[in-house]
Structure formats: C-alpha cells, structure tokens
Amino acid sequence: MELILRPITPNFGLEITGIDFSKPVNAQVKKELNDSFSQYAVLVFPNQGLEPAELIQFGEIFGRVMEQQLKDFVLPDFPLVGYNSTKDLPSKNGKLQVRGENYHTDHSNDLAPPRATSLVAVQIPSYGGDTQFVDVRQAYDDLDVDLKNRIKNLRSLHVHGSSRSPRSFAKLSPEAAALIPRTIQPLVIRHPDSGRPALYLNTGRMEGIEGMAQDDGFQLIEQLYLHATQAKYEYRHQWRVGDLVIWDNRSVMHQANADYDPSEYRYLYRIMIAGSPIEPAFI
Ligand code: SIN
Numbered sequence: 001m002e003l004i005l006r007p008i009t010p011n012f013g014l015e016i017t018g019i020d021f022s023k024p025v026n027a028q029v030k031k032e033l034n035d036s037f038s039q040y041a042v043l044v045f046p047n048q049g050l051e052p053a054e055l056i057q058f059g060e061i062f063g064r065v066m067e068q069q070l071k072d073f074v075l076p077d078f079p080l081v082g083y084n085s086t087k088d089l090p091s092k093n094g095k096l097q098v099r100g101e102n103y104h105t106d107h108s109n110d111l112a113p114p115r116a117t118s119l120v121a122v123q124i125p126s127y128g129g130d131t132q133f134v135d136v137r138q139a140y141d142d143l144d145v146d147l148k149n150r151i152k153n154l155r156s157l158h159v160h161g162s163s164r165s166p167r168s169f170a171k172l173s174p175e176a177a178a179l180i181p182r183t184i185q186p187l188v189i190r191h192p193d194s195g196r197p198a199l200y201l202n203t204g205r206m207e208g209i210e211g212m213a214q215d216d217g218f219q220l221i222e223q224l225y226l227h228a229t230q231a232k233y234e235y236r237h238q239w240r241v242g243d244l245v246i247w248d249n250r251s252v253m254h255q256a257n258a259d260y261d262p263s264e265y266r267y268l269y270r271i272m273i274a275g276s277p278i279e280p281a282f283i
Helices: 027-040 052-059 136-141 145-151 174-179 214-228
Strands: 004-007 013-017 042-045 078-085 116-123 131-135 155-158 183-186 188-190 197-199 234-237 244-248 252-256 267-273
Touching: 013 027, 027 042, 027 244, 042 234, 052 078, 052 116, 052 244, 052 267, 131 136, 136 197, 136 214, 183 188, 244 252
Parallel strands: 013 042
Antiparallel strands: 004 013, 042 244, 078 267, 116 244, 116 267, 131 234, 131 252, 155 183, 188 197
16 A cells, blocks of 8 residues: 655645555554644545544544544444534524534643544535635744744633634533533644644634733734634635545644535534643743
C-alpha cells in the first residue's frame, strides 16, 4: 500500500488516496497518516464510503474514539458513531437550522476537547452543504507582533452556550446543564504534536476574556474571529458520497452550511477522537 499525497491547500488540506480503510492498516502507514495529520490538519480520503464499524477502526488510527455528547443522534448499534442528518433539523423561514453553523472548534468547554472529528458522507444534497475549515495556526502566525504580545497570556471561560453566541444550542434541562463542563482555556494554544501556536476561538461558547471588561473582551474575540475566518485561511470541502474527512480541532475551526434545499437529504456519520487538556502557547 503506497499513500498518494496531494495538497489541496498550500498549508493545511491534504487529499490522500492509495488506501482502503475497509482493510487493516499497518504500523508504518499509521505513522505516515499521523505525521501528515500533525503537519496538515485536514485530511480528505475520497471514495471510502465506510460502514460504522470501519469508521471506528479508521478513528483508532488517530487515537481513542470517544463517546458522542449528543446521545439523541447516535446509531443504536454503534453508540460511538453519531450522525448529522437533515431529518432531525428544524426549519425556520424555509431555512434549515443546521448543527455546526458558525466557525467553531468542537466541545471547547471540555477540559480535554476532542483531538479530532471525522465525517463520512452517506448522502449529500445536489447543491450546497459544504463544510468550511480555517487554519487558526496560520491566522495566529499572521497577527502583528503588538497583538501577539497583547493576547499571549489571555484566557477565556468556555461554556455550553455563550450569552453572546451567534448560534443557538439545544435547550438543556437544568439537570443536563449541570453536567456540562465550563473550562477556562488559553486564547493562544500550543499544538501537543507539532508545537505550533494557534488561536483558540469559539464565539458560540466563549464568555468574554478573563480580567477584561465584558464588552472589551467580546470585542477582542470578535476582532480575532473576523481575522481568523478570512477567505485566505479557508478550505471549503464540497462533499461527494463516500468522502471521509478528518480534522484536527486544535489547528482548524470548521462550520457547516445550511444553503441547500431543505427537502433534500444530507446524512453523514460522525466520530470524535479523544484529546488531552489544551496547552497554553506561553506560560
Ligand atoms: C459539525 O460537525 O460541526 C457539522 C459539520 C457538517 O455537518 O458539515
């Protein structure tokens, strides 16, 4: 088996062919895949069409496949495998209210947020429904020195749903809400494998900046978010049935798009790979 690597963005998107994940993968190939993942951050494997058990096996190449948080959207026979399906979504003014709209990194309010998330496209609408990614390592590198110095030791409280969240979250019972973690995370993080610094942003979950007046904190978050979500940092994945994509939640933010015909069906399997506590870039 020889991996064929084709960069799809200059720095962070890599398409890999020459591999079939329905078959066992040896230690050397696992290492090559993890090395590519650490360097690039979004890996695209076209035409894999994995079944749930094969997807779990694929996930184990990158770590421990963890439980899904939204238990309402897991496969009954494979509780580690979640799904994103248009059939579960409410529609408002003819537009689907999709999960994952607005750029974010998954479960940033957890002490140890998932290292990675992976989707397999099972059914895709004829138009739209792309997933976008932005490289928050490059976005950090490009900040001017003054701003880098200003934010280097700042931290933010991440909660289930920020009081200024641009997107809405599932309503939780008081009991469920009490179980959802709240964690203070650094604004600039260091990647545990590559050592690269990156911005750590999630406007849906960040409750201001520690030690700053509320409005000033939210203004700084917005400034960094607008910087990091510029088109020059973006890779936009147009799904084809069978595509398998995995991304590193410490190196990119991602967002879903609700721009497709709500009567068409979009369905993807989803797994998450367990992560470690977020490390600050500067101590
Ligand atoms: C998500 O996992 O945030 C949603 C991604 C998608 O469905 O495109």
